[in-house]
Amino acid sequence: MYKVGIPRSLAYFVYLPLWKTFITELGHEVVESPPTSRDILDRGVKEAVNDACIPIKLYHGHAAHLAGQCDLLFCPRLVSVRKHGDFGSETFCPKFLGLPDMVRLGLKDLPPLLDTRIDLKPFGSGNWEVARDIGQRLGNSMARCRRALRLGMAAQRSFRSLCQQGMLADAALEAVFNGVEPTRQTGTKQDITIAVVGYPYAIYDPYINAGLIKILQQQGVKIVTQDMLSERELNRQNRKLPKTLFWYFSNRAVYGGLHFMSEGQADGLIHVTAFACGPDSMVDRLLEIEAKRHGTPYLPIAVDEHTGEAGVRTRVEAFLDMLRYQRRRR
Amino acid sequence: MKISFPRMGYSYIALKWLVENLGHECIVPPEPSNHTLDLGVRYAPEFACIPFKILLGTYIEVARMGAEAVVTSGGMGPCRAGYYWVMHKYLLEEMGLPLKIIAMEMPLLNLGDFWGKIDYLRRGGGVSLKELLRVLKVTWAKVKAIDDIEIRAHQVRPREVRRGDTTRAINTGLDYIDAAQGEEEIRQARQEAMDLLVGVERDDERQPLKIGIIGEIYVVLEPAANHYIQLLLGEMGVETDRSIYLSSYTRKNTIINLEGDLFAIARPYLNEAPIGGHGVNSIAETILYARHGFDGVVQLAPFSCIPEIVAKSIIPAVSRDFDIPVQTVFIDEQTGRAGVQTRLEAFVDLLQWRRERRHKQGKKVFSI
Numbered sequence: 001m002y003k004v005g006i007p008r009s010l011a012y013f014v015y016l017p018l019w020k021t022f023i024t025e026l027g028h029e030v031v032e033s034p035p036t037s038r039d040i041l042d043r044g045v046k047e048a049v050n051d052a053c054i055p056i057k058l059y060h061g062h063a064a065h066l067a068g069q070c071d072l073l074f075c076p077r078l079v080s081v082r083k084h085g086d087f088g089s090e091t092f093c094p095k096f097l098g099l100p101d102m103v104r105l106g107l108k109d110l111p112p113l114l115d116t117r118i119d120l121k122p123f124g125s126g127n128w129e130v131a132r133d134i135g136q137r138l139g140n141s142m143a144r145c146r147r148a149l150r151l152g153m154a155a156q157r158s159f160r161s162l163c164q165q166g167m168l169a170d171a172a173l174e175a176v177f178n179g180v181e182p183t184r185q186t187g188t189k190q191d192i193t194i195a196v197v198g199y200p201y202a203i204y205d206p207y208i209n210a211g212l213i214k215i216l217q218q219q220g221v222k223i224v225t226q227d228m229l230s231e232r233e234l235n236r237q238n239r240k241l242p243k244t245l246f247w248y249f250s251n252r253a254v255y256g257g258l259h260f261m262s263e264g265q266a267d268g269l270i271h272v273t274a275f276a277c278g279p280d281s282m283v284d285r286l287l288e289i290e291a292k293r294h295g296t297p298y299l300p301i302a303v304d305e306h307t308g309e310a311g312v313r314t315r316v317e318a319f320l321d322m323l324r325y326q327r328r329r330r
Numbered sequence: 331m332k333i334s335f336p337r338m339g340y341s342y343i344a345l346k347w348l349v350e351n352l353g354h355e356c357i358v359p360p361e362p363s364n365h366t367l368d369l370g371v372r373y374a375p376e377f378a379c380i381p382f383k384i385l386l387g388t389y390i391e392v393a394r395m396g397a398e399a400v401v402t403s404g405g406m407g408p409c410r411a412g413y414y415w416v417m418h419k420y421l422l423e424e425m426g427l428p429l430k431i432i433a434m435e436m437p438l439l440n441l442g443d444f445w446g447k448i449d450y451l452r453r454g455g456g457v458s459l460k461e462l463l464r465v466l467k468v469t470w471a472k473v474k475a476i477d478d479i480e481i482r483a484h485q486v487r488p489r490e491v492r493r494g495d496t497t498r499a500i501n502t503g504l505d506y507i508d509a510a511q512g513e514e515e516i517r518q519a520r521q522e523a524m525d526l527l528v529g530v531e532r533d534d535e536r537q538p539l540k541i542g543i544i545g546e547i548y549v550v551l552e553p554a555a556n557h558y559i560q561l562l563l564g565e566m567g568v569e570t571d572r573s574i575y576l577s578s579y580t581r582k583n584t585i586i587n588l589e590g591d592l593f594a595i596a597r598p599y600l601n602e603a604p605i606g607g608h609g610v611n612s613i614a615e616t617i618l619y620a621r622h623g624f625d626g627v628v629q630l631a632p633f634s635c636i637p638e639i640v641a642k643s644i645i646p647a648v649s650r651d652f653d654i655p656v657q658t659v660f661i662d663e664q665t666g667r668a669g670v671q672t673r674l675e676a677f678v679d680l681l682q683w684r685r686e687r688r689h690k691q692g693k694k695v696f697s698i
Contacts, residue, residue, distance in 0.1 A: 049639060077601075089439075094408050094606045098600055101600045105643070117602070242416050246412060276634055280377070281379075282378070286416075
């Protein structure tokens with residue numbers, strides 16, 4: 001039995017149900033890094049290459065934190081999860097492609113990496129290839145792998161369906177693993193709906209975005225995110241772009257934004273972007289221009305290691321004031 | 331139609347000929363200047379990389395000079411460069427500039443689209459198919475001749491006796507190529523240009539340091555974007571070899587040529603290829619330059635360039651294992667020429683010191 005560490009960053013927020021269930025069902029123990037803290041962030045900033053974006057630095061911090069607590073570090077190389085895009089070549093940001101090597105060569109005293117390559121684009125049964133590879137490395141039988149994969153996929157499906165019922169991903173994760181009664185978003189009074197789009201690791205990590213989600217909820221806002229939409233609803237937006245983007249998470253954010261703008265479900269759009277994020281330099285301006293054309297109020301929030309709660313709160317409050325003022329005038 | 335294109339090094343000489351001989355009017359893009367960059371920075375997203383900003387600035391400039399269309403490249407990612415044209419289109423629309431962008435996507439992925447755009451340009455200029463093929467062939471000959479001349483110039487410059495002789499010779503040589511009209515004329519022009527470079531008075535006693543230049547294609551190819559780094563180094567008495575030339579893919583005589591091999595060389599360090607742009611190449615090229623006995627490597631990249639950041643985080647390990655110093659220069663709109671020069675001078679000093687130390691140690695070994 002191995003102790004397998006999973007850093008709480010990047011794809012963690014959308015694939016944890018599958019990963020954790022799969023590894024646990026194989027009979028191993030999963031160790032998650034704690035929620036992001038000042039300590040972890042500082043560690044990441046220190047260890048990672050200085051030009052990297054905040055999420056990558058954060059990942060280094062989480063990985064470094066897990067060193068010594070686990071026998072293996074689960075750091076899959078995410079290459080693609082579907083065949084999509086103009087050339088069918090949708091992939092992840094180059095930093096995801098090089099992540100295991102960056103971590104391996106950048107951090108000292110790390111346990112061996114479980115750096116399985118996840119490339120689901122070419123085969124039909126891609127999930128199984130990945131599961132078999134992990135199972136072999138962990139020394140499990142094929143039958144056990146097959147069963148674990150089935151259970152993992154089931155957990156992932158229930159997570160997805162909870163999200164699509166309007167739950168935020170962090171609440172849905174809680175519900176999947178701890179069996180907490182699925183609670184809908186409740187607040188005092190929800191008079192305004194805001195679409196929050198961006199990368200899962202920027203939206204659902206309350207430390208790095210200075211508690212943006214909580215601030216919005218306190219202000220009586222109903223939050224919708226791209227993860228609450230079905231694949232079909234998202235992919236329909238593809239046609240509106242001259243060319244699809246190359247990155248999975250960026251495509252989801254852009255499609256989500258376009259969906260909420262064109263369906264008129266949201267009163268405003270907030271894009272959470274990470275400082276020095278490469279793909280986001282394109283995504284952010286694209287959404288800004290599209291929001292202008294759709295007449296949807298738009299607020300970009302860029303987060304970095306210095307983001308303070310007060311700064312985010314001020315901007316959000318001003319944005320909401322503007323929306324409510326507009327509504328009263330109408 | 332009045333057509334323009336992005337400027338990248340000296341390739342504009344060949345592209346100008348191409349556009350004119352397809353029966354269009356060519357608006358030659360001006361060399362990127364501070365003004366170009368200012369325009370680009372004003373309208374581009376803050377974290378876009380520097381090639382995006384320079385290109386946007388260039389497009390605005392050529393649009394004001396009367397260009398109706400620009401022909402540019404596409405791409406399939408995951409480097410941002412493949413999405414440039416879409417964002418440029420959005421931004422130009424927002425500015426209200428009526429500039430049409432014709433983006434050439436990779437022919438392997440969508441041959442119909444690629445051919446359609448070529449054919450559109452051909453019919454617009456009223457050129458026959460046969461003529462089109464001839465024109466493309468001659469253009470390619472020009473690209474190759476230009477690269478040949480440049481490669482030679484970088485070898486000659488560190489040995490020149492009077493500073494600036496090589497630069498004058500290469501400029502005259504490029505004018506010859508510019509004036510040449512057919513393949514035979516290009517061959518002659520190339521020969522004359524080479525003769526000029528060979529004629530530069532040299533001091534062959536010198537043993538210049540050798541530095542390999544790697545990194546992202548645009549900042550490597552466009553001297554105005556990299557603060558004339560090869561000229562700077564050449565005049566410091568350093569011989570430089572550049573990893574990327576437009577005609578690299580068809581060459582056998584340069585150190586860096588075959589892409590497939592590069593991926594295999596980089597595999598122990600980066601077990602995934604391609605990762606977009608020239609990220610994997612940079613790692614492999616560092617190894618190759620080390621194996622070929624170069625004294626050091628300079629990595630050029632635009633600020634926030636994703637593949638090069640991945641490369642940069644891995645290169646320290648390569649540098650350690652192969653004992654070759656690497657200086658990374660990230661370029662953005664704030665980068666000043668003096669800053670680049672200072673860093674290069676310090677780097678060259680370091681390399682010089684390493685060489686002398688090795689020399690001394692070598693002697694000691696023999697004296698024992």
